[in-house]
Amino acid sequence: MKAEEIHIENPPAIEGLKFRHFAGKSDYPKMLTILEKASEADDDDFASTLEDLEHDYSHLTNCDPKEDMILAEVNGETVAYGRVSWHLIDKNKNRIYSQFIKIIAEWRYMGIEQAMMGWNEKRLQIIAAEHPNDGKRFYQTYSLENKAELNAILKDMGYEPTRYFFEMNRPLDEIPEAVLPEGIVVRPAKESDYRKIWDASIEAFRDHWGFSQPEEEDYISYSTSRYFQPDLWQVAWDGDEVVASVLNYIDEEYNKKFNKKCGWTEEISTRREWRRKGIASALIARSMKMLKDLGMTTVALGVDTENPSGALQLYEGLGYEKIRTMITFRKEMNA
Template sequence: MVAKGEVILLPEAPQIDGLSFRHFQGKSDYPKMIDVLQESKDTDQIEEVDSLEVLSAKFAHLNHCNPYQDMLFVEIGARVIGFSQVYWEDATHTGRRYVHEGYLVPVWRGKGIGWAMLNFNEKRILEIASTHAQNEPGVFQVKAANSEVAKTQLLQDAGYRPVRYFCEMVRPDLENIPHHALPPGLEIRPVLPEHYRPIWEANNEAMGDHWDHVDYSEEDYQFWLQGDEEFQPELWKIAWDIATNQVAGMVLGFIDEDQNTKFNRKRGWTEDICVRRPWRNRGLAHALIIETLREFKSRGMTESALNADTENLSGAFQLYESLGFHTVKTTTVYQKPIGSP
């Protein structure tokens, strides 16, 4: 059992006065993590705002991660300047992947600390993988936005290769929203609490065809209900089949007020766009996106954004472009086979 905050010795770490490494200490680390996240993201042009409340909720519902063993904290003196985390998951279509992520404040980059953090992550993953069945060796996986130049270079130097590309797309205005009716036999209903579980299960099923899908867990569901800032059912557009009373498809829109304030914009996010198989190829996603854009406009928003897989086989990327969305940023998924040097 690893003691809280126990010091970690990393032989490959650079010789820097005051530099030390340790394990996770518990909730007292959350504010320090927020500081590192925001300084890193601001420098790397990642337009996100992290909150203590959401971070706390996430850590209350982790999957396949023991933060006391699977995290590394970097300090100079008494100040946390970076941290990393590893976990594993089984993707529906691509098998087991061991995911790791790390953040380091910019002033301390380029000094060998990031390399030491990556080595720690990989060694910890190898320890975890050694306890799993060897017939599925899996891969190391990390994501990096195109604006994260230092991180991208570090991954490439360590033998990681791009395997998939995702993009952030923006519709810069909410004018001239076209009309597109729902397919016959479907209707949009106001979301009630008793709908949450059916919506969640339908989302999991519909998203199951995506390249990067991992089946949702009960921990995921509880976080969604209790701590996810994107949980805004008053904005959702859920299509129900009138005859069968089943969820046919959805768009789970949300408005991030903190993000809008920081970046001086009025943006609504058109996310979790999905249609279950029996109702596909009928224009349902198109109609639900249109309804979501109208909802945002009625609430004073002036633009919308979404995230998309550039290789989505359903043609979603082309649909989004036809509705006025264009790519503003890309994120690359990097992988390296377990056991590679």
């Protein structure tokens, strides 16, 4: 399908620059090229495939790509794209109106970012007008700490750093002992337990910053993705109750692209009544041993630096070290 052109007031003076809507599946290869080139410039180890992109866009929630995306072209070459979505934070009923821009490095910092983000904000205002005004509303976007120019643009547009997240890793040597409390057992995940384990993980994250109740489509998206590897999960049980879990996976595309042997110890969660009993530490240690036995040489994870359960300190105590910092930026809508 042919994408309709988007009119931007006072666009940057770049010869051949045009903005347009999403054209459908024919845009996926162009978007993937942008992602790969942007990732290489930002040194953020991006390793998704065309199939991953198609999968993700077939399971979006609170987002219609035909209405909620903008793409930039220069002389017919697609050089940037952006998308908006929204979600409701359960804890305080605030609504988050998210956006992002991906742009090839050689076209950065010429005004394209501001033009596209301005359009994104206007689109989010239209979406927000349909929602109850029963809590605060924030624009939200993300960046890396090393993207100084983009971060300066965000601040100029009124965004402020709100939360910091670390990506961390550690070598698989000197793995700590895995000691579980008496009565707690680890057993392989059965297919009939997959949803129960996921639901328990979601429940454990309910008191975390920015939590939003996932929709059914979110589970479908996860359970049909290549990151869904229940054979690698470490799940602690008290009888038939899920106590804690680590939903491990190995990203073969990532390892192949970057010549690594890395396993991911992710979605680490402990139900509130079972916290501070050493269960998460034991499951992570078991995960390390399992991944090492599978030929991995490092493990990695992501963490909110202000996680209320003290996760950052736990991971540091287990030998994980920061390798990069991600930043969440927010700006109050209509402030």
